[in-house]
Amino acid sequence: MPEIFAHISPAWALMLSGLLCMLSPSHHVRKALMIAAPVVAFLLFVAPSTLGVSGGTFEMMGIEFSTYRLDRLSYPFGLIFIIAAFLNGIYALHERNRLTDSAAQFYAGSALGAVFAGDMLTLFVFWEITAISSVFLIWANGTSASIAAGMRYLAIHVLSGVLLMAGALVLWGDTGSLAFNNIGLDVGLAGWLIFIGIGIKAAFPFLHNWLQDSYPNATVTGAVVLSAFTTKMAIYALARGFAGEEILVWIGAIMTVFPVFFAVVENDLRKVLAYSLNNQLGFMVCAVGVGTALAINGAAAHAFAHIIYKALLFMGMGAVLHRAGTVKASELGGLFRSMPYTTVFTIIGALSISAFPFLSGFVAKAMTMSATAQEGYIIPWLMLLFASAGVLEHSGIKIPYFAFFSHDSKRRPAEAPFNMLVAMGIASALCIFLAWPFGGYQWLYSILPNDLGYNPYTADHVLTQYQLLIAATAAFVILRMSGLYPSERRGTILDFDWIYRKFGYGVVRWLTAMLGRLGGHAEHGMEARSRLWNKRMQAVFHPAGALSRAVPSGSLAIWTTVLLAVALIIAYRAG
Known part of the structure; x- marks a missing residue:
């Protein structure tokens, strides 16, 4: 294979196939793409004659981005992700759902892109694409339970990305670098933010319930696809950074x-x-x-x-x-x-x-x-x-x-x-x-x-x-x-999520009640102020008000003289 292909990330083959699957109305074309794309990704993967490849590197706004880093650590994760995408394509051949076909390819490609990312911003972009694309494999099941589970899944994974991005920005401010290498917890706040962000996707204790909530609610093929990528992408990130x-x-x-x-x-x-x-x-x-x-x-x-x-x-x-x-x-x-x-x-x-x-x-x-x-x-x-x-x-x-x-x-x-x-x-x-x-x-x-x-x-x-x-x-x-x-x-087995779901539901109810009461008090106060202002305006402008009362002529003459003097002074200053 020509040397030029040795620096192209295999992730692009899968993501391009996801785009083509989205555009293609033909079931047969989509299934051919789902089988062919992992094969192309594999050919790109084996194109480098040696490890240590760094490709897709460019600079923007003074930041160096690297979309393809193939070394001894990323190699086994990249290879198994490509194999998994191929197996998933075969397993889903009987399905005729354009949405899940496209989502599965985008999901596999973005997970592969995250494994090959050489900097924190590139990692963040692929990190979030995995969340957005994979949720459709849950929603596609079409039940009320899968819709609710997908919403919770998306919320927790977007939170993971927000923490990852926040940690990356703090790290950049502290060190001046966004390279995705060993980070450790000794760097302080940046390390902990990134660590927790990765820990969510790795399903750490007390952060794990999204997994048991979402995977069983996915489609038949969706659960197979989901089982392969997100959590192992997080394991790779932990091995790389911590x-x-x-x-x-x-x-x-x-x-x-x-x-x-x-x-x-x-x-x-x-x-x-x-x-x-x-x-x-x-x-x-x-x-x-x-x-x-x-x-x-x-x-x-x-x-x-x-x-x-x-x-x-x-x-x-x-x-x-x-x-x-x-x-x-x-x-x-x-x-x-x-x-x-x-x-x-x-x-x-x-x-x-x-x-x-x-x-x-x-x-x-x-x-x-x-x-x-x-x-x-x-x-x-x-x-x-x-x-x-x-x-x-x-x-x-x-x-x-x-x-x-x-x-x-x-x-x-x-x-x-x-x-x-x-x-x-x-x-x-x-x-x-x-x-x-x-x-x-x-x-x-x-x-x-x-x-x-x-x-x-x-x-x-x-x-x-x-x-x-x-x-x-x-x-x-x-x-x-x-x-x-x-x-x-x-029956339903209660896990740790019962605690924060109950607590969260209680907090939402309390906030709703408090906002309702505050709104009621505010509305009552505005009505009272409106009545007072209306009363004062009537006291001045009403036919029986202050402006309509009889005014002594002497007082009126004095005020007329004062106003005339002010007008003359203003005219003199203006001249």
Whole structure:
């Protein structure tokens, strides 16, 4: 490929296809674009002969912008985003919605652009485009719940961008630079503003509810697309700007643990996957906080593998929703009889996220666990260990068990459309390839930020992982047989958002009442002043008022003389 293409960001191929999808009324043209654009993006991605490329650089108003920085850190994130866009295009081939076709391409392209951004303003622009474009994947579902969830999603993500921009401007004022490199929290206000802005998209504790609120309300294909980009873009931004910040170790450890309890009792299986996504993000955040070469590799590898197996799980549940019309665990069961391929693919995704040896989650999670233990973070390591068992409970077992086995719901939906099966089949093959002991995981490790020669297939690591998985499986079986496992039933699980929604609703009601009272008092005061002014004017200008009363002639003569004198003085001065 000519050298000129080595400096063009692959993001532009996807964003251009989003524009063309918006303009094209033809379903077939749009689907061809959704498949072709990631291929073109991949060709642009591999065009540079070496890493360290800096392209799309220009200066405006004394500020240097860089739209394409390809280095060892951005490489694995950029590659997996392109792969995800390709898989999403295949999975959505059956859909005939111009809006979601265009939104998905803009969303993937802007996320890719954010990963390749070399400065804070370029990052901000792509950061906000991801929010604006992705919300249409939620609204397209067309329900009142999806409209409300989309509004909340957009508000929180715009807030994330505002904080990011505010931090960038403060950083510029303090340092005179907008380069997007390691920032850290030591820089003061700028660092904290950027940190919180990124933390919103990374779904930090207490800032995470947008994820469980929006993803289950998206369209069938929209949830698959959403699962790939926003949160992993935030993980990349944390690794770029805040690697080694110890607070991230504890934030990540907490993120891995608390979703386990919600996911176990949740009835909506796509919401279970949203909680599971939060759990997996915690491993990546913790790895970024540890900050060593092994830990950063672990964060990048986990993000790479996670995008594939999480998309696979959302694809499986999307296929169930598409055919059965529901993903409520209480309404499913026995679907393996009529959806055997979807069942097998979903099980592969479930085993991958559970980090079974010889599947992708195992070789990715191994580095984070090892790095955390090596740096002496014993309590966080124990929390990660507990979370590893927990993810088997709610995603490794619960998802496939209640959807495809459990009791027989008597539903016999048709197998998923062929294009969905193709996308799930490719994702499943990647889950196996990335962990293959004879070449697969070595390829994955070769594209990571640091060359370390790490081997996940040591006897003690494999045996420890199998012991953990067997113990967690036994716990599920015992709890299920004894009746102690939470039964699947209709209901709403209250999360932290209940607090600020109730508080916010109370504040809005109080403000409304106070403004109403103030308005009433103001209106009453204006009426009183109007009556007083009217009374005074009548006292002067009324036929019986002051100007109409009899005035003594002597007084009138005196005032006439005074006015004449004033007029003469004015005339004299003017002359």
